[in-house]
Amino acid sequence: MKHITQLLAAAAVSMAIALPAHAETTLTVHYPMPGFFKDVMDTISKKFMEENPDIKIQFASPSATYEEGIQTILRQVGTSEMPDITFIGLNRLRMLDERDVAVDLGPLVQKDGNMAEQGFSDTILKLAQVKGKQVGLAFATSNPIMYYNADLVKAAGGDPENPPKTWDEVIALGGKIKALGNGVDGIDYRWQGDDWMFSALLFGAGGKMLSDDESKVAFNGPEGQKAVEVLHRLVAEGGMPVFTKAAGEQAFAAGKVGFEFQTTGALRNTIKNVGNKFDLRTAKIPLIDPVNGRLPTGGNAVVILTHDAAKQDAAWKFAKFAAGPYGASVVVPGTGYVPNNELAAKSADYLGDFYKQNPLFQAGLGQMPVMIPWYAFPGSNGVKVTQTIVDNLSRIVDQSAEPKEALDDAAADVEGMLPRS
Secondary structure, eight states: OHHHHHHHHHHHHHHHHHSOOOOOEEEEEEOBOHHHHHHHHHHHHHHHHHHOTTEEEEEOOOBSSHHHHHHHHHHHTTSTTSOSEEEEEGGGHHHHHHTTOSOOOHHHHHHHOOGGGGTOOHHHHHTTEETTEEOOEEEEEEOEEEEEEHHHHHHTTOOTTSOOOSHHHHHHHHHHHHTTOTTOEEEEEOOSSSSHHHHHHHHHTTOOSBOTTSSSBOTTSHHHHHHHHHHHHHHHTTOOOOOOHHHHHHHHHTTOEEEEEEEGGGHHHHHHHHTTSSOEEEEEOOOSSTTTOOEEEEEEEEEEOOOOHHHHHHHHHHHHHHHSHHHHHHHHHHHOOBOOOHHHHHOTTTTTTHHHHOGGGHHHHHTGGGEEEOOOOOSTTHHHHHHHHHHHHHHHHTTSSOHHHHHHHHHHHHHHHSOOO
């Protein structure tokens, strides 16, 4: 009997040696803006690997901005450096699609069946589509909101319980806060970096970037002129200095700025940076046209780049996990972005009670009905177009050009960058 036991044990050892271990798939993942997303990505990947021990997630060096992110990926196409998965700004998905870089997720969506059961409604899926093609899955979505220092608002004669609802009211109160002196400024409007916050003013006036056939610039029409006039008045009347992005964030967190207008995605960091220095509040951003005004949907989508069959299967699992209910339940409280998964938003297991307990997060949630896609310019000059708009906005902010002059100059330059059929 002992001999038989020894033989069986030896056979088991022999079989264990002969049978290969289950292969581990390693996915390289790239993402932007580590200040917002590093902790979020670490948490999501750790949980994913716990539930999928045969898949390992390793991160490539993150990019500082969405613009740097898309340029990094385009440089790496066809090389061994290109990651298997990337997170791309929603307004740059078109660039990936036009170059046929991203994997079409349509067949994977169809194979999965009813994606709505996983919280991916048709509306949510469309956020990461380009002309009907499923280029990615929306991961983090945001809209611009108003942050304000309730202590400064009160000191300037305003009512913190009833913050401004129009740009006229914002500008008037910003000027009064500036007049308080002691190094205090009225407003910080986050116009730098890309065209998103310009879109908030333009779309908020009911305008659009290009004509319907995308052959002509439309952002210098009446709505665009109203948009840049507001930007001009924020400086001339509302007490907004020429801040860099970092300087504006630091000044607001230090209690030296009354109003800050930027993405709801910065909310968690703002709460952390402000601490107990002052009474931080949030509210909806004013719309120039309260009836027809809309707001751009900021954020990014998870995109699969690898064409390796085994890696694609693993990458699809990770994409759905990151953009799914668990991922959303990490992204929203970890950043301030609005939920992009319906299961996460409704279920008590995820975010069902979160907004009741965290009122600062409600401003972005309340603006979801007026969110429209962040416009993506056609052709290969998308990044140049964005920089051209930003460069001309800077002329308005530093008062070196009249609003209409800067807007028309931007329009003329962008017109020449559009693709010709």
